[in-house]
Ligand SMILES: Nc1ncnc2c1ncn2[C@@H]1O[C@H](COP(=O)(O)OP(=O)(O)O)[C@@H](O)[C@H]1O
């Protein structure tokens with residue numbers, strides 16, 4: 001029903017933000033804050049793991065787009081992990097698969113970030 | 114969101130009705146029909162397995178009480194299987210633990226029926 | 227019963243038919259899980275609301291006319307949730323048995339027992355003027 | 370857009386605040402899953418309704434006054450579900466940019482793109498007389 005945000009740093013300058021639950025107009029400000037805090041603290045290579053996300057709306061997409069933009073401005077990057085077909089479909093419908101690098105699992109994303 | 118009713122006959126005269134989903138004012142008529150059909154066909158020793166039930170309301174309780182009464186009228190019985198604390202609590206609140214024999218698993222209920 | 231203006235209000239109207247009680251239960255699940263209730267308390271509220279809707283349907287099925295509506299009003303406060311379940315008072319609805327006051331839930335019936343135990347306060351009201359029957363239920367947060 | 374009388378109708382009013390959009394999504398999940406929609410279609414409808422509510426909240430946040438309400442009306446037919454999401458037309462709401470008709474969803478925004486693709490018919494309407502903005506969406510069963 002709600003959103004859980006769990007962040008870990010597998011190596012210097014790299015963070016994995018694992019989301020589970022619903023990313024919507026109510027919860028996505030928390031995701032934005034987490035991304036902004038990491039970037040401001042100098043962690044600019046981000047992996048956002050959407051594996052546990054069952055609902056993602058346009059507000060959540062906006063936060064991810066904003067995060068990607070801001071990460072790149074700081075010579076970082078933002079990669080996504082997602083294997084849920086429903087959620088992948090939302091990226092396809094909105095044309096965002098062209099903008100985001102989306103991986104099936106976390107280790108692949110961590111190799112590339 | 115809905116109810117699944119699956120019946121099997123492990124031995125002559127005995128049926129296990131396994132319910133999963135929601136037993137409420139909308140779905141419980143199907144449970145009643147299943148019980149009535151079995152009793153009319155001479156299967157009077159019934160085990161109703163509530164292990165997969167996430168929601169049970171007073172209409173569902175009424176159907177089970179009616180089933181127990183009718184089974185006993187035909188020298189049969191109706192035993193329940195339930196290990197969900199939420200559902201067990203509903204039987205306790207309504208005092209129905211005094212009327213029903215409730216077992217933790219199906220094999221125990223089948224021994225006793 | 228609480229009387230001050232609630233912080234927020236959610237209203238739902240459903241047809242008085244068994245297949246729509248699930249819609250009310252889902253909506254109330256959304257309302258209650260955004261408050262500071264425990265998982266068990268949310269489940270209690272969901273069951274009580276389902277029972278209240280089922281009672282309304284039962285009453286209306288005694289009526290000749292089709293197409294009745296049940297309305298739910300959720301009054302959300304910091305420390306409590308009040309839910310009013312209202313159905314129209316229909317002419318053909320079965321009369322309460324003699325000696326039983328219309329303001330009380332009939333004793334001995336399973337749904338009445340459940341609602342009373344699951345909720346902290348329960349009150350039934352019949353308004354001839356407005357032509358409605360209302361069941362008002364309150365659950366307190368962290369009592 | 371369909372015009373005949375629907376088989377059944379469900380109405381919901383929620384405060385125009387982010388935490389209540391989830392209540393609308395749950396209620397619509399209940400309505401849609403009782404129709405002959407596939408799992409994916411139910412999810413499409415749920416997302417579209419969430420987006421429509423989010424748009425209403427965005428518009429109303431441009432207004433000075435607090436305490437606005439979003440109302441949803443679900444018109445249920447055998448072969449289709451029509452959902453109307455209505456918010457009050459508030460004075461301080463941002464005007465649509467010149468050249469863009471108020472009946473169309475703004476192009477290029479993610480929520481507009483989603484709603485258009487997820488639903489079969491979409492129509493926006495502004496009534497100065499009633500002081501409302503309505504987004505009307507239709508999804509057909511087994512097209
Ligand atoms: N296809 C797209 N490609 C890039 N950006 C898009 C696209 N569609 C929409 N956008 C917009 O890009 C914005 C990125 O967010 P940003 O400008 O950082 O806003 P904020 O400061 O609110 O996070 C999103 O809000 C979104 O509306």
Ligand SMILES: Nc1ncnc2c1ncn2[C@@H]1O[C@H](COP(=O)(O)OP(=O)(O)O)[C@@H](O)[C@H]1O
Nearest residue numbers: 175176178179180182207208209212334335336
């Ligand atoms: N504590 C109780 N013990 C026994 N029966 C009860 C109890 N509480 C309620 N009942 C009633 O027993 C009824 C049994 O159902 P039954 O008389 O066969 O009706 P139906 O024909 O509708 O199934 C239930 O509807 C229920 O209302």
